Amino acid sequence: MVRSLLLVPLLAVAGGGVWLARGALVRWRDLRVAETYELSGDQWPMLVRAAGAMVCGICVTVLTLLTALGAFGSLDGGAAGRTGSAADRFEGSGAGNGFGGGADGPDAGRPAAPPVEAVDAAAPSTSASTPTPSPLPVVSRFDSVGHPGGGELLQSAVPGPDGHPRNVRVWLPAQYAKDPNARFPVVVMHAATPRKTADTEVPDVFEGLASAVQSAKSKPFILVAPEAPNGTAHPCELLAAAPMAVADDAALRTTIAATFRTLPPGPAAWGTLGVGDGASCAAAAGLARPDLYGAAAAVSGRYDPAALARTGAEAPAVGTPRLLLAAGKADTAGLDAARKLQSALRGGTGAAARAEVRISDNATDYSADRVRLRLVRQAAQYLGETLGKAS
Secondary structure, three states, X not given: OHHHHHHHHHHHHHHHHHHHHHHHHHHHHHHHHHHHOXXXXXXXXXXXXXXXXXHHHHHHHHHXXXXXXXXXXXXXXXXXXXXXXXXXXXXXXXXXXXXXXOOOOOOOOOOOOOOOOOOOOOOOOOOOOOOOOOOOOOOOOOEEEEOHHHOEEEEEEEEOOOOOEEEEEEEEOHHHHHOOOOOEOEEEEOOOOOOOOHHHHOOOHHHHHHHHHHOOOOOOOEEEEEOOOOOOOOHHHHHHHOHHHOOOOHXXXXXXXXXXXXXXXXXXXXXXXXXXXXXXXXXHHHHHOOOOOOOEEEEOOOOOHHHHHHHHHOOOOOOOOEEEEEEEOOOHHHHHHHHHHHHHHHOOOOHHHHOXXXXXXXXXXXXXXXXXXXXXXXXXXHHHHHHOOOO
16 A cells, blocks of 8 residues: 555656756756857756756655555665665766866976966756766967067967867967966967968067067067868858857867966957958957957958948847957058948947947058058057957
8 A cells, every 4th residue: 555655656756857857958958059159058947957856866766765665664774874875976976077187387497377267168067867068178288389579489289169189379478477477368369271370371470469568559468379270261251150160169268278377268358360361350250259359450451341240240249349450551452441341330230330440540661561560569559458448
């Protein structure tokens, strides 16, 4: 009789637990999809369902024991001990979900980065009813490949979204080694050529950045140059059409923030830069991701105003895109392209209409290389000034 009475609540609790566990799994999958596209998601619905499934699992265990023994009075301390052990095993299965510590610094001559204050794209909490997602890779081994602009250029291979490694170059300003306690903003320089890093397209960019810092026109910042994705002949067009294709995805940002002394990823401290063919990449990234980049500087670019206006219109309703379009005084075509883009954004919708666009048209010198050096200095000054104001 006791067994038949216990069978009904046992089946009911088991059915409820399965329903809650399935709901938690669906919510977890939604959060993983949102994380892939750099969107924020609410974890509480998943956690509540997971907790409910855990409670149901414990109840099913207790009711199963009661049904097997046939009476309440048959339970002894051993059964309670077994139930407690199962709960302990459940709690232990959720531990260890996170990044490992104790990684070495980029090289022996540079102190390792202290713990980072905040890193975006953290994996959601999980329970025993859902599989534990793999933590994002953290690469701390960057090898020095040169000292341009008085700083240090390092290189490493960081796994991309498809799991294949891609080259990433990081330029540390001279001030990085001089002040071991300081944290620095980050500027990402997107490349316009597949499987290339932007510094190989514009090798003198470091001289311009260092010159801006030395002349007190810019604050020092770390430059990150990730390899452009393969599979498309025009990475900048891909970025404009699919903002989630930014080369500095969650895995790369986590790696940079964990390896170097950077300010946390976000519009208050991260910007983007593009020179020449890469200028449209910077414009697209700044318009598409105001939630990530607080400022974008595009130098000597040619743009597709209609496509970039659509990119800005579809951007997240978070933050205000801030964009500098710079071209030499004698670059008539470049200045015309900048003004057309400015007009297209003003007539657009969403984030495009909110964009704060500034045009620089006063750089001049005796050679094209000298003009580009001046333009890079202007871009560095704009980024340094704007990032601190972005939110």
